[in-house]
Amino acid sequence: MTQSPAKKVSQVALLATLALIFSYVEMLIPYSVGIPGIKLGIANIVVLIALYTYDFKTAFSVNIIRILMAGLLFNGFFGAIYALSGGILSLLVMYLLKKTDKFSIVGVSMCGAVFHNLGQLTVAAMIVQSPKLFLYFPVLLFSGIITGILMGIICHTIYSHIPSRYLTR
Amino acid sequence: MFKKADIFLLLILLVVGMLATYLVSSADDLGTHVKISIAGEVYGTYSLGEDRTITISKHENYNEIVIKNGKVFMSDADCPNKVCVKHSPIDSTGESIVCLPNKVLIEIVGGEKYDAVSS
Incomplete structure (x- = not known):
């Protein structure tokens, strides 16, 4: 797998831009369920596709760039910290699950969403210094399962439509 | 798939x-109500759900209690030591804030269990 650094950089940049746009689109969707922390996570589609078409490093870079940029642009510093903890944990879990080769992209996405919520909740509980925040855990777990499966189905659809010539590294 | x-x-x-x-x-068990009593006498019971400020000026003493975001705290009092004012906000059943000099007791009551679904 030899490729020029320039190609790599532009791949990551393109994917990160796409993920950032998805973050923005996510903000535009007016859905309020009344509980903070529940969101669709459509930006994760890009990260997951990056993980499947390229490698862990690419997906990781895309995710970090996306979160930092979204933090600077929309969410603010603390939003970025929450998102970073969730994003890194979720990507690690998704990478490990993908590596076992036992799960489909839907299962990987589902677990990623759940662990994203778990990571955010843990950091939030640490910052607020109140374990009471874990009362939200069941809500976030179930919402993670649902949104994760939804995004996974979208990922599966997208992934199976990418022509195989683009899947070469 | x-x-x-x-x-x-x-x-x-x-x-x-x-x-x-x-x-x-x-x-x-997050409480649902705040019970305020003065010298053992119930002064009033208030819902934790709605933000409000309660001013007590009985027995020539002054206490100001604030309910905000489901938590209660003593925002002001004319007692000398101000232990009650320094107390951090409370929200769980059984927790209390006491202002001993003014004999004011704030308690969280309401034994209803916290319900993850209804919240």
């Missing part, structure tokens, strides 16, 4: 979720 392992994973997560729901609904 789905593999067997996915279904298995989903089942595990669902079981964890149900366990967590069970633990949460049986564990903590």
